[in-house]
Amino acid sequence: DEIGLIPCPEARYNRSPIVLVENKLGVESWCVKFLLPYVHNKLLLYRQRKQWLNKDELIDITCTLLMLNPDFTTAWNVRKELILSGTLNPLKDLHLGKLALTKFPKSPETWIHRRWVLQQLVQENSLPSLVTKGNLGAAPLERIHRLVQEEMDVCSGAAGRYPSNYNAWSHRIWVLQHLGKLSVKVLLDELSSTKYWVSVHVSDHSGFHYRQFLLKSLIGRTVTENNVLVQNQMVNQQNLSIQKEEQSAGTGATCAEEQNVDLPHCLEEELKLCTELIDIYPGHETLWCHSDETLNDSHNNSATSHMAQAMDVDGLNESSSKQGYTQETKRLKRAPMQDSLGPEVEYQFIDKVLSTCRDADQARFATAYRKWLVTFLG
């Protein structure tokens, strides 16, 4: 369930460099400089049609290559061909990717290939369901749900192995959008399951950005839901073809299932979480940014006509004053807000922080936050 490199510059004994302990696979470092060029070369020769490799050999070679260097796109592409030809089970690639991520949690190519595989799996799923929906019943949905859960776990693991792992978190967002269909239940579940994680990773900007995505999606959902509900009623009243009925029945059913989201409550909870964390862990700009954005969300939410605007604040780890300033100017460029989620409470909080904190960074963040509040809330 994990791979790693064993620092071992010399082969001291005449034995295999592969070590398997407690289900973790290790490779002694001395052999890599022999092994990697060897397999790399073999694959290239195959690609150039200079040397034939049968399917099993291809699977083995690409597997070895990718565990040593998962950013080798050609190897992933060979595996794509094998999957398309039906020789390789796509689930194997999900497992291989997961292993590779234990050692290379950011590897962009691994994440990209993973999305391709998931798309393949979903396509396989949706074809039968259109034709024999009644027969398969809940099975395809159940499968997708399990896939989504697994992806959430993989992302979580990778996020823990590298600070502010943007690749892992954006994959997570992708999965919710394409596999989870951004259903309210999934969004709410994710909000509650990531709450503890962000509380113990208070500088992880990507983690908090994910929560912003969840909140914004919830806001968006509530707005569209109302529209879709109205549409459904109109559609059902007219007798349409089976296909259209299925579609509307589908969305109608989803709407009926989804709970009423108490959005203001969610946003309030988020702000409370932020405030708590800022208090306990002084000096983390990430938390102040999250506070800003949550307040922003609540204002956008109270505006009736539109969905929340996207905020593209990049991940910010260092709290160097120069970067902090850029962060603040980005915020200042946003449109002024209408309603408020208790700014008096926020002012009180800031005052309390400023009067009791001893951390220079914390004081700076608090002052900046107050400036922002004053400018936009009046």
Next chain:
Amino acid sequence: MRLYSLSVLYKGDPKVHLLKAAYDVSTFNFFQRASVQEFMTFTSQLIVERSELSSRASVKEQEYLCHVYVRNDGLAGVVIADNEYPQRVCFTLLDKVLDEFSRQVSKMDWPSGSPATIGYAALDGYLSKYQNPREADAMTRVQAELDETKIILVRR
């Protein structure tokens, strides 16, 4: 936020030795754990060697923060944590551990002690409990007893 090691050392003259230590390397890649632990033992020792008696400091080493407290009587403690873990809680923990240690282990044993000979078993428990700073530190937060300006922050 994470604590990786908690150690008690004695700053003798001229050498520093390790009296007792606890480690939590579970978040590291399986095959790196042994070398990470070695690194932490070595670093803890080095830091105490370079610190004066009666001093507290936080030293940044790669992506870790090493918090060290050397007492007047030569007893020293080092906590190695990541950069999210609150500094204040580390020093509270060090105060507490060194205090308890000095009451349980006789001063005569310090200059010649080693992890094998010292009978103090609470470090593992503390390391584990303090992984969650909120729970572990609930009471002492109310008392702001440490003057944080006395803590030197060294960045490398």
